Amino acid sequence: MADFDAIVVGSGLAGAVAAHELARAGKGVLVVERGNQAGSKNVSGGRLYTHSLAAVFPGYASEAPLERRITHERIGFLAPDAGFTVDFTSDGLRAEGRDSYSVLRAPFDQWLASQAEDAGAEYICGIPVEDLLMEGSRVTGIVAGEDEITADAVLLCDGVNSLLTRKAVGYAGPTPEATAVGIKEVIKLDPQVIEDRLLVPEGEGAAWLFAGDATHGVPGGGFVYTNKESLSIGLVVPIADLLTGETPIYQLLDDFKRHQVVAPLIKGGEVIEHSGHMVPEGGWDAMPKLVGDGVLVAGDAAMMCLNLAYTVRGMDYAIAAGMHAGRAAAEALTAGDTSAAGLQGYVKALENSFVLQDLRQFRKVPHFISGTKRIFDTYPAVIRDFFEKLFIVDSNPTAPVRKAGFAAAKQAGLLNLARDMKGALSSL
C-alpha cells in the first residue's frame, strides 16, 4: 500500500490545480514544493488569460490576487534610434472569463496553494524532490530530503527546469533551441504614475511586447506588464539565438531599459526584484511524453507554452493541464489502474481541449520566428525609415506615400518580404 494516492511535485499553476482536483475527488494527495512557500521559486512575465482559471475557480475575479486587468494591448517595434507601437483597446478585453490579468507569482501561487490545501491536499514546503522511486519503468514515489514517499500516481508539475522528466518519461530536453532565458525586473512605481504613463484607466493595465532592438536584433523580445504598484519589465530570448549575439542577457535588459521608448516608463522607479526563469518555447515538437507508468507531466515541465510574438501563453495551459491531470489521475486511481494506459484519459482530455490543439496548430511558429531574423533587425529599421519619410517635413518636395512605402519594402528586399509574409501566414 502506497503512502498516498498521489504525489504532486511542485505547487505552481499545474501542480496546485491538479492537487485541488485530486483532493476534491476525495483522493489522498501530497504536494511537495521546494520553495519555502508556493511561488517563492517562481517567476512569470506575466499575464494570465483567465478562462482556464475560471473553469476551476468561478469566483476568481474577486478572490484571486490578480494585479490589473489588461485592457490595452501594445506591440512595439524598436530600431536602435526609433520606435513604432500599435495600441489596441476594446470593451471585449473586459469580458469576465475571456479577459486577462497581470499577475505576480509569489502572491498568486500562495493563493492557489491555499485553495488546494482547503480542498484537503497535504503540503510539504521547502524541500526539493531529488529523485524518483522506480520499480522497473514504473514511477512509485519520490525521494525528498531524508524521506522516501510512495504513491500510486506521481504528477510532475516541477516546471521548465525539471530534473525528473528524464527519468520519469525519458525526456531528452530541454534543448537550447527550444528553451528561452527570461530575465525580469519588478520596478516599483506609484499606481497613478503607472496609469498616467501607460495611458490606462484607473485600476486597468497594459501589456506591451517589443521586437527588434529590445534584443539588439537577435530573435527574442521584450515585455512590459503593469502591476498594481509596479511594472514587470523583461526580455525572453531563445538560448541558442542569444549565443549568436554579442550582448549578455543582463546587459540586453539594461540597454532595453535605456531605450527612448522604455526609459520614460520606468523613470524614477525602484528595482525591487531581479529574476530569471526559463521559458519553454519549443512548442509541440519539444514536448515530452505526457504520461508513463505511474506518472503524469503537466505545465512547463511538459513544455506547454506558446510564444506567437503578439501574445505569449503558458499559464492558462498549465492551469488547464493541471485540471485535466488531477481529474484523470483521480479517475485512474478509482479504477485501480495508474499505468500509462490507465492514465491515457489525461492525454485524451488535452487532445480534446485548446491545450494540445493550439500547440499542434502552431507547431511551426518557433521555427519561423527563430528562422526569420529580419523581424528583429531589418523590419524595425524599415518601419523607422517609412515613418520618417511620412513625418519628417523639410524644404524638399514631399514624396507620395506609395513611393515611400515601395522604397521601404525594397530596402528589405521584395523577395524576402514575400517569403517572410508567406512564412508568417503558413505558421501563424
Add this chain to the structure above:
Amino acid sequence: MKTIAPITVNVPSLLAGNKYAVDEDHAHIELSPGPSADEFRKLVMVCPAALYRLDEQNAQSFDYAGCLECGTCRVACGNTVIAKWEYPRPTMGVEYRQG
C-alpha cells in the same frame, strides 16, 4: 572566442533587492575544471544573474551565491562544462517575493 559587448550594468546592485538564504557550505552548481573559452562565453551570455564573469585579462570566475535557479546554464552547457547542477538544499537559495 567570439567577442562580448562591453558590460556597463552593475548586476550585483540589482540583485541587492532580492531575498536569499545562501548555502555557504554547499555549491549546488559546479563547473568542470578549466572550461574552454567558448563554453565559458556561453555561460557569460546566458546567466541572468551575471554569475559567470570574465575580467579584463579574460580570467574566468563563477560564484553560485546570487543564483536565480533558472537552469539556463544547465540547458546551455549541461553536456559540456556544467559538471553538477542541483537545486539548492532544503529552504536555501533565492526566495522570490514578487515573481
